[in-house]
Structure formats: structure tokens, C-alpha cells
Amino acid sequence: MNFLSDSWFLTLRVLRHLMRQPIFIALTLIQPIIWLGLYGQLFKRVVELPGFQTSSYISFLTPGVIIMSALFGAGWSGMGIILDLDRGVMDRFLIAPVSRPAIILGRLVYLAIVTLVQSLILFSMGFVLGARFAGGAPGLFVLLVAAISLSIPFGALSLAMALMVRKQESVIGAVNFILLPLTFMSPVFIASPLMPAWMVAAARFNPLNWAVQAGRLALAGNPDWPNILLKLAALWVFGLFAIWLATRAFRAYQRSA
Amino acid sequence: MSNSESSPLAIEVRGLSKTYKNSVKALDGLNLIVPSGSIFALLGPNGAGKSTTIKILTTLCRPDSGEARVAGIDVLREPQRVRRAIGCVAQKSGVDESCTGRENLTLQGQLHHLHGADLKQRVETLLSRFSLINAASRLASTYSGGMKRRLDIAMGLIHRPQVLFLDEPTTGLDPEARVELWEEIGRLSAEGLSILLTTHYLEEADRLAQNVAIIDRGRVVAEGTAESLKGELRGDSVEVELAEAASTEAISAALQNTVVVSDLRVSGKTVYARAEQGATAVPPMLVALEAAGVKVASVKVARPTLDDVYLRHTGKTIQQAEAQVNQ
Numbered sequence: 001m002n003f004l005s006d007s008w009f010l011t012l013r014v015l016r017h018l019m020r021q022p023i024f025i026a027l028t029l030i031q032p033i034i035w036l037g038l039y040g041q042l043f044k045r046v047v048e049l050p051g052f053q054t055s056s057y058i059s060f061l062t063p064g065v066i067i068m069s070a071l072f073g074a075g076w077s078g079m080g081i082i083l084d085l086d087r088g089v090m091d092r093f094l095i096a097p098v099s100r101p102a103i104i105l106g107r108l109v110y111l112a113i114v115t116l117v118q119s120l121i122l123f124s125m126g127f128v129l130g131a132r133f134a135g136g137a138p139g140l141f142v143l144l145v146a147a148i149s150l151s152i153p154f155g156a157l158s159l160a161m162a163l164m165v166r167k168q169e170s171v172i173g174a175v176n177f178i179l180l181p182l183t184f185m186s187p188v189f190i191a192s193p194l195m196p197a198w199m200v201a202a203a204r205f206n207p208l209n210w211a212v213q214a215g216r217l218a219l220a221g222n223p224d225w226p227n228i229l230l231k232l233a234a235l236w237v238f239g240l241f242a243i244w245l246a247t248r249a250f251r252a253y254q255r256s257a
Numbered sequence: 258m259s260n261s262e263s264s265p266l267a268i269e270v271r272g273l274s275k276t277y278k279n280s281v282k283a284l285d286g287l288n289l290i291v292p293s294g295s296i297f298a299l300l301g302p303n304g305a306g307k308s309t310t311i312k313i314l315t316t317l318c319r320p321d322s323g324e325a326r327v328a329g330i331d332v333l334r335e336p337q338r339v340r341r342a343i344g345c346v347a348q349k350s351g352v353d354e355s356c357t358g359r360e361n362l363t364l365q366g367q368l369h370h371l372h373g374a375d376l377k378q379r380v381e382t383l384l385s386r387f388s389l390i391n392a393a394s395r396l397a398s399t400y401s402g403g404m405k406r407r408l409d410i411a412m413g414l415i416h417r418p419q420v421l422f423l424d425e426p427t428t429g430l431d432p433e434a435r436v437e438l439w440e441e442i443g444r445l446s447a448e449g450l451s452i453l454l455t456t457h458y459l460e461e462a463d464r465l466a467q468n469v470a471i472i473d474r475g476r477v478v479a480e481g482t483a484e485s486l487k488g489e490l491r492g493d494s495v496e497v498e499l500a501e502a503a504s505t506e507a508i509s510a511a512l513q514n515t516v517v518v519s520d521l522r523v524s525g526k527t528v529y530a531r532a533e534q535g536a537t538a539v540p541p542m543l544v545a546l547e548a549a550g551v552k553v554a555s556v557k558v559a560r561p562t563l564d565d566v567y568l569r570h571t572g573k574t575i576q577q578a579e580a581q582v583n584q
Binding site: 002005006009013016017020021087088089091092093094095096097098254255256 | 278316319340349356364365369370
């Protein structure tokens with residue numbers, strides 16, 4: 001029981017930080033808004049290429065940008081925990097009889113909430129720009145689940161790395177050197193049939209691809225549910241692995257203290 | 258609970274050793290007994306092993322060997338129970354600066370599994386006790402150093418611990434805030450709390466603590482009440498400042514057969530010595546030095562201080578030890 005309440009109190013703490021700095025919410029939204037508003041307009045006619053099964057690029061792009069933003073938001077998770085380590089806040093927690101996994105879980109629950117809100121804002125934005133989906137509410141629901149299911153494993157990996165290297169520079173490096181290539185090796189911006197064959201092959205192992213596909217399939221008319229579930233399940237398995245890794249990293253951090 | 262409350266010892270440490278990964282030997286067979294209800298000071302320069310001792314006793318890290326009990330509870334076997342019995346104010350403040358004072362305290366209480374009216378009341382009591390009630394709704398980032406430290410102590414006390422650890426509690430505080438904090442620590446002890454504090458300020462240990470242990474290179478080199486430690490030193494300390502640096506040999510040769518001084522040491526331009534009666538030893542000392550052609554700049558006679566105790570047991574002053582570590 002303490003595990004859950006401890007996690008929730010720690011979640012609230014980080015949420016409070018965010019509410020105090022609403023400018024951060026605005027800053028994290030600037031990039032996706034540029035992708036949707038400018039990039040979406042610039043490449044509007046790309047859907048005329050054979051291979052796109054849609055005639056509206058903004059409808060194609062919106063779920064992709066939502067999933068991509070979930071990925072990048074998750075990547076930054078490690079930054080906060082490094083601040084806690086540097087400022088002695090982590091030691092404070094560790095001296096208290098707080099459940100240790102709750103320290104990790106608190107951050108992941110926070111990430112899930114932020115991802116949810118961010119995804120809803122971007123979805124509304126896409127809607128305003130003209131994105132329409134046959135899949136309706138169930139489609140949106142699956143898209144949100146996919147975004148959160150992608151953010152959890154990458155958030156956990158970011159935490160694990162932060163606990164191991166304890167330098168903000170490394171987190172910044174990882175976000176740029178790992179997440180950006182992952183984004184381009186996926187159908188976020190362009191339909192799979194138009195991607196080079198080797199990239200399509202590589203994308204099969206890209207969790208970002210699983211999440212984008214699950215979201216797009218659910219938002220289409222006549223969703224292929226078994227396929228969607230399979231992709232979500234793959235994300236969950238990956239998520240469990242990443243959380244396990246993060247708790248291992250946390251134990252290693254404690255031993256090294 | 259009854260087991261720990263009946264324990265007459267707040268802290269029991271036997272043969273604690275710890276070597277860090279970078280092969281720095283932080284603790285080298287440390288032994289320590291801290292009676293309940295008193296203030297105990299670990300005195301030593303930075304790098305002597307004080308912080309490592311606190312980290313082990315507060316379950317933040319594990320020793321390579323040795324045993325430790327806090328409030329009668331084994332630190333290695335039952336860390337979770339120890340955490341309920343202790344409060345700690347680390348050198349690095351654990352205050353979350355992006356939250357208010359009240360939020361910091363409340364979260365700390367929640368993590369100790371207090372809730373409801375009990376938690377609320379405890380938070381308000383501590384805020385007013387530590388004169389933070391007016392600043393309670395302000396972000397901790399706006400607090401002064403003294404306020405932050407008081408909030409830190411309040412956070413360490415939220416769950417009514419039996420043993421409080423204070424790691425260098427007054428470092429970085431201005432003199433006024435320091436004196437205020439000393440008074441508060443004294444009051445906490447009067448209420449029955451056992452307190453282990455580390456300090457490299459001899460004045461602090463002398464003023465606050467009933468018992469003092471001097472730590473040097475990971476071991477306790479002397480232990481006792483401040484008075485008994487000072488009592489081991491015979492007589493007064495005599496400090497002679499020379500106009501020019503001189504060697505111990507030259508000075509002892511000059512003073513031979515003239516005055517009865519003991520523990521003669523020269524460090525740079527300063528001669529340290531002890532005399533049964535400082536006041537009567539000084540005139541013949543000055544005459545002898547002058548006769549040997551040694552120019553004297555100033556003389557100081559003092560009752561023994563913990564500084565002298567430290568010097569005697571480690572062969573260096575705290576400032577010198579500090580300078581060595583910093584190099």
C-alpha cells in the first residue's frame with residue numbers, strides 16, 4: 001500500500017514543479033506545433049505520391065507528431081532525477097522509509113499524466129488544422145494509450161541512464177543521438193511504402209513505429225484490432241523490461257553511494 | 258518499538274571500515290558509543306570520515322565491514338526500521354527549492370506515512386517552532402541560508418525521531434544564524450532527543466556536546482567529555498608568534514634549562530607549548546628566546562581548548578589538516 005501512496009506523493013511533487021513553471025509546458029509544445037503547423041503545410045502535397053492511402057497529410061501527420069512528442073518528453077525524464085541527486089533531495093527520500101521503487105514509479109506516473117495532456121492538446125491542434133479520423137473516440141483512446149505506452153519505457157530508460165551516468169549532458173546527448181534517428185526510421189512523417197526497404201526492415205524493431213502504427217490503425221475506419229493489440233502488447237513488454245532496468249540502475253546507484 | 262526505546266545507547270558502532278571505489282579509505286575500524294539523550298560531536302577536518310559515518314548510520318551506504326546499531330536497531334539488517342527512528346540533516350540540503358516550506362514538510366511527513374489531521378498539526382507545529390510560519394507559503398528558493406537550514410531540521414523531525422543526525426549543521430551560516438541554531442539544538446537535546454553532530458568547528462563541539470570524539474583518518478583518536486579531553490592536557494597553552502620562522506630544534510635548544518614547558522612544537526612562525534602556569538612561564542621564556550637571538554612578535558596564553566586536544570592527538574591543527582585535504 002505504501003508503494004502506491006508513496007508513488008502518488010512523489011508524482012504530485014513533480015506535477016507541482018510543472019504547474020509552477022507553465023512556461024515549460026508552452027516550451028515543450030512549440031516544437032510539435034511547428035511540425036504540425038509549418039511542416040504539415042510545407043509537405044501538404046506529399047500525399048499525392050503513390051503509397052499514401054490518405055488525401056490529408058495533416059490527418060496522417062497528427063498521430064505521428066503526437067507519438068513523437070511522447071517519445072521526446074520521455075527522453076528528458078532523466079534530467080529531473082539528476083537535479084534531485086545534485087541537490088540532496090534524493091538522499092532525503094532515501095533516508096525516509098519510502099518504498100524504493102516508488103521513487104521510479106512516481107516519475108513514470110508523472111510522465112504518463114504529462115504525455116496524456118500533451119497528446120490531447122496536440123490532437124485538438126491537429127483537429128483545428130483539419131485532421132479528421134474515421135476511427136472516432138475509440139481511435140483517439142488507442143492513440144493516447146499508445147503514446148503513454150511508448151513514453152513509459154523510454155522514460156524508464158532515461159531514468160536508468162541518468163542514475164548510471166549522473167550527468168545532464170549525457171541525457172541531452174542521448175535524446176539527440178538516439179531519439180532523433182529513431183524518429184526518422186519510422187513512418188512518423190511519411191508512409192511506410194515510400195520508405196527505403198532497409199529502413200522499413202529496421203523500423204520493425206523500432207518501438208516508435210509500433211506506437212505510431214497502433215495509433216494510425218485505430219484512427220482509421222475498420223481498425224485491425226488484433227494487429228493493434230499485438231503492437232501495444234509489444235510496447236508493454238518493452239516497458240516492463242525498461243522498468244526492470246531502471247530499478248536495477250537505482251539499486252546500483254544506492255550501492256555506489 | 259519498546260526494544261529501541263529501552264536501549265540506553267543511541268548509537269553503537271564497532272569496527273566500521275569503508276573504502277571507496279577510488280581506493281580512498283574513508284573509515285578504518287571506527288568505534289563509537291553514543292549514550293541516549295545527549296549531544297555527541299564527531300570532530301575532525303573534512304575528509305576525516307565524519308560524513309561517511311553519518312551515511313552508514315543513516316542507511317545511505319553500507320560499510321565494507323563492522324557493525325552499527327542506531328536506537329538499538331541493526332543498521333545493516335533492518336535499515337527500514339532504522340529509517341523510522343532517525344532524522345537527518347545532511348550537509349547538502351535536502352530541501353526541494355521548487356516547493357514551499359509547507360509543501361516540503363508535508364511531503365516529508367507523507368513519506369514517513371503520517372497523514373490527516375496528525376500530519377497537518379505536526380507541520381504547523383514545526384513551522385512555528387522554527388519561525389517559518391510567515392514564510393511557509395513561499396518557495397524555499399527564496400529562503401535565506403539560516404531559514405533553509407531550519408526547514409531542513411524541521412523536515413528531519415517531522416516523524417518524531419529518537420536520534421537526530423546533523424552533518425555540519427552550521428557550515429555556511431552567518432554568525433548570528435549559527436548562534437540561533439546552537440540554541441535550538443540545545444533545546445532539542447533538552448527535550449530528550451539524542452543528537453549526533455559532526456563539525457570541524459572546535460568551538461561548536463565544545464559549546465554544544467557533552468561528549469566528543471576526535472576523528473582522524475577514519476578512526477577515533479580520542480574520546481570523552483570536552484572537559485575530560487581538555488583535562489588530559491596539563492596546564493595552559495602558550496603560543497608564541499615569532500618574527501621569523503624557526504626550527505623546533507633551535508627553539509628547544511634556546512629554552513633548555515630555563516623554563517618548564519612541555520609538548521613543544523614549532524610550526525612556521527608559531528611556537529606551541531604547554532606550561533603548568535602560563536603566566537609565570539612566559540617572562541623567563543621570552544628572556545631565553547631573546548638571549549638566543551629569536552625575535553618575538555606576540556605571545557598568547559590560554560586555558561586548554563579542544564583545538565589543543567586535536568593538536569595533541571593528531572599532531573596538527575584542524576586548519577592544517579583541512580589544508581592537507583584540500584590539496
